[in-house]
Amino acid sequence: MSAAVSAAVPATATAAPPPAFAGRATSVEGSPVREILALTERPGIISLAGGLPAPELFDTEGLRAAYDTAFAVSARRALQYSTTEGAPELREAVAARASARGLPTGPDDVLVTSGSQQALTLITATLVEPGDVVLVENPTYLAALQCFGLAGARVVAVPCDAEGILPDALADIVVRERPKLLYTVPTFQNPTGRTLPAARRAAVAEIAARLGLWLVEDDPYGDLRYEGREVAWLAAHPGAEDRTALLGSFSKVMAPGLRLGWLRAPAALRRAAVVAKQSADLHTSTVDQLAAAHYLRTVDLDAHIATVRTAYRERRDALQNALSRSLPADCEWNLPAGGMFFWARLPEGHDATALLGTAVAHGVAFVPGAPFFAADPDPRTLRLNFTTHTPAEITEGVGRLGTALAEYGGKRIGGFNAGGRP
Known part of the structure; x- marks a missing residue:
């Protein structure tokens, strides 16, 4: 500090506090x-x-072998920066699995994320401005409420019963509140465990198309079915094709420590999410992506x-x-x-x-x-x-x-x- 500055600041002066936190950080x-x-x-x-x-x-042995291969094949690539969209081979694997479940998907439809929680954060950053209305099931995934709260959204609960969203109530709320999006965990929901029936999914997709609404479908648990027949993703229903962000995760079926998730979304929304991810973390861990891709090529995940x-x-x-x-x-x-x-x-x-x-x-x-x-x-x-x-x-x-x-x-x-x- 120069002598002139030192003279201007008395030694006994009390330091001014730093500026306050953003309101969202304390609300x-x-x-x-x-x-x-x-x-x-x-x-x-x-x-x-x-x-x-x-x-x-x-599968610790299978995952250890996958990491060994990621380094053996190309340690330089595994340890280097990568593209924001994700490793091509992992995007191909995700697309193939989604297509096999009845939702035609190409690698370019997929963005690899650092867990599906990041996918939700990116979609929120892309779509939600302070004061926008976001619809959720009641009750719903707690971290989603936190995410929307940090974005300054006004969260509105949609009436539900033991099977999930009531479509007639949803339509009424969309007309009254003009929300930006509906967030839903329709399959084995957190926290209730309930699953939205196919007929209601079709009704939700129709309402979204007719009244103008983005759909955010979170599916971390869909692979963990113990009985009954698989229900098609909300994203696969007519009317939902051009307005659904589908979030998926490897945490529940491989390991959460990998922090690997994915986002399938319409092109314009996905491109905007890529920009949001660039500002967040540039890209998801390269070595984890390459190991996961090798695992999916060599191990029967199903x-x-x-x-x-x-x-x-x-x-x-x-x-x-x-x-x-x-x-x-x-x-x-x-x-x-x-x-x-x-x-x-x-x-x-x-x-x-x-x-x-x-x-x-x-x-x-x-x-x-x-x-x-x-x-x-x-x-x-x-x-x-x-x-x-x-x-x-x-x-x-x-x-x-x-x-x-x-x-x-x-x-x-x-x-x-x-x-x-x-």
Whole structure:
């Protein structure tokens, strides 16, 4: 500092504070799910809270070989910058898998992203301006609410029932609110596990085409089906072709640590998302993309997924049986046909957030449902995950939950005993 400047700033002067954070940085709350996951790291906790795949089911040998090949074939390329759109061979593999599921797709239709969460962030940056209306299911994926909140959107909940969006209610809201987009997780939804039927998907696509609406279809769980027939993507229905951003992920079927997702979108929207990605991270990790592409060329991913499905189906059934044995008759829950989650409701007058502390004290954790709601949260709801524990551990965890529930609400449920129904 020069002598002149030093003289102008007294040694005893108090430094001025830096400017304030952007309003969006303080108006959106952190994820309670992430906070609960930190709680569950305590020894002895059986966590039914997370949405994590089972690490013992990762194909570690196959992935290690894929990384070895990525370096052996071209270490210079694997460690170098790459194109924003993604490695051509990985885009080809994604396109082939999408086409095989009934949605004709070419490599140029695909943008590789750093997880499907980034795809959602890019679409939001591309489409949403402060004050724009965004429609969501109620309840919906918590990180999507955060994403739209950070963009300054006004989030409006669409009425849903046990099968998802009610098309007539959606049409009314589109006419009244003039939203920019509808965000939906139509297959094995997070947090409810429900799946939107084909007829409703067709109705949603027709409404979007007739009334002018972008559709954002998030599908991280579609490969994890345990029963029933596959339902076509919303993006494959007439009327949705030119207005649907389809988000996919390798996190649930390969490994989340790869941070690999993808976006399939109409050309103009995809080009805009490419520009948004350039400003975010330039491109997704080259070595991870090349390893994933080699893995998809040399390993039967569908066979691996079948193994994962078998294990998860057994764990899902264990959770269903444990809930039936250990919770009172006035609790409710669904039996999802796929995915990772049960959605449950406690007896009248109970609060899942208040119950959580008692549950953790008994060695079990879950996620309260209220934060997933865009409007009118139901404090009685909770989300239960079944993928990361063995059937025996799930049974033990639900037994602990029953004990905690009995302690928390014993007077309301009379003679309930944690070992069974009253």
